[in-house]
Amino acid sequence: xxxxxxxxxxxxxxxxxxxxxxxxxxxxxxxxxxxxxxxxxxxxxxxxxxxxxxxxxxxxxxxxxxxxxxxxxxxxxxxxxxxxxxxxxxxxxxxxxxxxxxxxxxxxxxxxxxxxxxxx
Numbered sequence: 356x357x358x359x360x361x362x363x364x365x366x367x368x369x370x371x372x373x374x375x376x377x378x379x380x381x382x383x384x385x386x387x388x389x390x391x392x393x394x395x396x397x398x399x400x401x402x403x404x405x406x407x408x409x410x411x412x413x414x415x416x417x418x419x420x421x422x423x424x425x426x427x428x429x430x431x432x433x434x435x436x437x438x439x440x441x442x443x444x445x446x447x448x449x450x451x452x453x454x455x456x457x458x459x460x461x462x463x464x465x466x467x468x469x470x471x472x473x474x475x
Contacts (some may be wrong), residue, residue: 405427408436417452418452419451420450421447421450422447422448423447424447425442425444426441426443426444426445427440427441428441428442
């Protein structure tokens with residue numbers, strides 16, 4: 356009987372800690388949720404404007420699609436396990452973001468962090 360009571364206490368403790376862990380944290384004190392939403396929207400607009408300024412009117416212009424090919428893998432035995440023949444996709448050339456000379460040589464606009472040469 357004592358074992359059942361202890362199990363119930365442990366189960367209730369786990370349930371309570373799980374519910375507390377999944378709860379949404381409160382917003383920072385003194386900051387209205389509307390101000391947070393406005394700052395997020397402004398940040399998204401600024402990021403899109405910077406991307407359009409760097410790549411031209413089409414933000415996708417600097418992205419190159421991957422080159423993939425489907426190949427047939429014949430049946431084989433690996434470490435005593437039979438692996439039947441199957442098809443698999445092989446990446447010939449991965450996707451890439453092309454950096455134009457304009458992106459890497461011009462200084463960053465005021466208020467933006469400088470380009471450190473890493474891909475973003």
